[in-house]
Amino acid sequence: MKHVLNQLVQLQELNFALAEHRATDPEARLKPLEESIAKLMEKLPADVARLYNRIQRNNPLVVAPIMRGNCGGCGVAVSSGTANDIRAGKEIFTCQNCARFLFYEEGLPRQPQKPAGPKRPLGAGIARFSDVNLMVPKLVAKTREEAITEMAQLLAAQGFVENPDTLVELALRREAMVSTAVEHGLAFPHVRNIEGGSLTFALGMKSAGVKFDGDGPSKLVFLIVIPTAASAFYLRLLAGLVRTFSAADARAKMLKCDSPEAMWKTLTALTRQHIQ
Ligand SMILES: [Zn+2]
Known part of the structure; x- marks a missing residue:
């Protein structure tokens, strides 16, 4: 199932890229992106594709990384057994709380708990x-x-x-x-x-x-x-x-x-x- 998960991660990146291009440059390069997205969608198992579309209607983040044992989308804890199975790529898992697909990636960059820079004002x-x-x-x-x-x-x-x-x-x-x-x-x-x-x-x-x-x-x-x-x-x-x-x-x-x-x-x- 690892390849399905990889396809999901890639699909999400392409959808973000599409949204970025729509936000920045309405004329540009939408067609090739839309075609790549459609192609990836076709390759997915039908039930996975349906779930992907359903989640995406409400929120652009469909595939969330596991972060410190929690779903990166909603913050609810993922059991360590499930986290291990996801890491092993055995099955496709979704978050029990928000239904997002979960994936595991080693070494994602982090921001320090307290940025060393000066504290930034809110709403400014x-x-x-x-x-x-x-x-x-x-x-x-x-x-x-x-x-x-x-x-x-x-x-x-x-x-x-x-x-x-x-x-x-x-x-x-x-x-x-x-x-x-x-x-x-x-x-x-x-x-x-x-x-x-x-x-x-x-x-x-x-x-x-x-x-x-x-x-x-x-x-x-x-x-x-x-x-x-x-x-x-x-x-x-x-x-x-x-x-x-x-x-x-x-x-x-x-x-x-x-x-x-x-x-x-x-x-x-x-x-x-x-x-x-
Ligand atoms: Zn979640």
Whole structure:
């Protein structure tokens, strides 16, 4: 049954990618994604596919990782016997409380219990999701992998994640599925199912751009870590950032900043309207 579970995990990633593209770039690349999703759906056993569709109607998170013995979707405890069977890939299991499919993945990146960074205010726009210390005015990186690595190391150095290497690996795996670069030189590499903490991003800039895929180079790169519980909310953040930076003058103002402080001030002002 392990292959069915793998298909479910992949299906969920594709559905998230579809939602991301709908939120950011309504014209772009929907068809190939929809086709891949339909193909995967056909391969699933009929009862599993039915359950998948039913859960997805209510919530985008259908397949949840087991985290510290609990369902990553609803937080209810999973018995250690069931957890072991899931790890062994014997059967498909669903959470008894929320009915999500459960999977087990070693070494998912975690956020520290208490981020070392300054405590972020609640209900204060972009400050809920990032920090002046996560702004990089000039990325040293020349490639996509280097850019993701540079920002992952910053997130770790500032105490926002614990294992940057896994973060890089998972972000690249996500990029390999379908690029997170969108129009206007923006890219949103990300990792889902981060354990604990809150939705957080680092922003790196490079005026010459970093190549993410076949499109033009990405000049504003947001590396985003997404706790399981914030899966739906993440799409709203993404849409807000895209709305902000689809304006050419907003991008120009941002790219002019030459210090983290200037970036943070500009980002806060520019996103005020679109991210509450
Ligand atoms: Zn659950």
